[in-house]
Amino acid sequence: MALTIHGYAAPSATTPLAAHRFERRDPRPDDVVIDILYCGVCHSDIHQARNEWGGSIYPMVPGHEIIGKVSAVGAQVGKFKVGDMVGVGCMVDSCQQCAACGEGLEQYCVEGATWTYNDKDRRDKLPTFGGYSERIVVSDKFVVSISDKLDPKAAAPLLCAGITTWSPLRHWKIGKGSKVAVIGLGGLGHMGLKFAKAMGADVTLFTRSPGKETEARRLGADHVVLSTDPAQMAAVTRQFDFILDTVPSPHDLNPYLLTLSLNGTLVLVGLLEPIEPAVQSAAVILGRRSIAGSAIGGIAETQEMLDFCAEHGIASDVEMIDIQNINHAYERMLKSDVRYRFVIDIASLKKAA
Structure with a gap:
């Protein structure tokens, strides 16, 4: 049964982001279902929401710096369990067959990686929706572990920046x-x-x-x-x-x-x-x-980076916002008025719009 999700979406290239309800796909045997706690705000979210790169799909739910807790796992998932703190970055799938994928560099997949939002699922061709939402369903191959040594709020931008x-x-x-x-x-x-x-x-x-x-x-x-x-x-x-x-x-x-x-x-x-x-x-x-x-990084090196951050006490400098303030945050980002990354507290979705 598909999951009805609350989030924020760009209805068009010229319309402010607003509250939006949509459906996530049914979890598959290799999927992890994640209750999202925090989502970083990337400059590319603005480019995509406003169709500045072309090819934007609406309604669009941006967000690819996602931190949350596992709420369910498929029967084939062995490396994650309910309650684990995890992350999802810019990709949610790739062909997993080409030379780049074989080297753990899924971002250079010759068929093109499947992006976390503003893309189409490789299997069911349904749109992908990002982390400005309460929950996400992702293949376990594209989920990373977040150490309890990391502040999850400040870890979110590590998944892209x-x-x-x-x-x-x-x-x-x-x-x-x-x-x-x-x-x-x-x-x-x-x-x-x-x-x-x-x-x-x-x-x-x-x-x-x-x-x-x-x-x-x-x-x-x-x-x-x-x-x-x-x-x-x-x-x-x-x-x-x-x-x-x-x-x-x-x-x-x-x-x-x-x-x-x-x-x-x-x-x-x-x-x-x-x-x-x-x-x-x-x-x-x-x-x-x-x-x-150079473009982002593969899943293995993303995990390596997160482990390095946990060991060395490295995290992003962040400013927390409620999701209702996302349009104002976009305007501030365009003026470089943030040190150095906005992170949305997804709990704010429960507040009245």
Whole structure:
């Protein structure tokens, strides 16, 4: 029997999110049913709700930074039990047959991963709905464990902002002795600073905003460079092995490329639009530098990241909101008025709209 669920949805690209009732699919033998406690608010939720990337399916229930407790498990589920604290990130399925899936990199599935919301289930073709809701049904292969050492509220953004920054740092083998720079201090950037520092790197923040030094150092930065100051930029020429670029809007990469050392790599994790202005190829060729990209992370590395966070006491800096304030939160996010991630208390769904 399908589950009738309370949540919040975008009825169209131009309509504010509002209370919405919808049906979840019937649980399958390999499914975990999760009562959602908290859901982080990602900038991509705004893009999708407003159809800024195209292809949005309405009504849309956003949310892919989900923390909750298991309320039921299918007969084939062995690694989770009722009462477990668990998480669900950006994906709820993949083909599980291709080379990428075989390496535990389901986000690069050649058939395309099934996203937690604004997608269609691979088996029944019904729409997927996200975490701005009271309950979700997910294959056990796409559920992760949340340690009791983690504050579940602050763990929610780890499932997108956390893994998006963790995965490239791990892939490029950042560790003791690495010189790392992070561009941008937002939901992604603040996690990049925390992870790079915990991995043993010497960490620099690039920012366009004066006055962020104290905050950046609190989050793990050893140095802060004002990227609008030519003298400060010149002083870090050829300094960095790795740059994590978290900026979500088009910006000039050329000044940052000159700060990479020989064989250095700049990795884009925030930008999906074309790179503008054009990259000067000499800056790449003459230092054997690379521009690369990285998307979220696979389920195994997401669990690895969560375990690392539990061991090192790392979590996101969050501001809790009631779901009734989600539209105001979107407007504040567009003004960068949050440190550093909104998290919805799903218990607020029970309040009168």
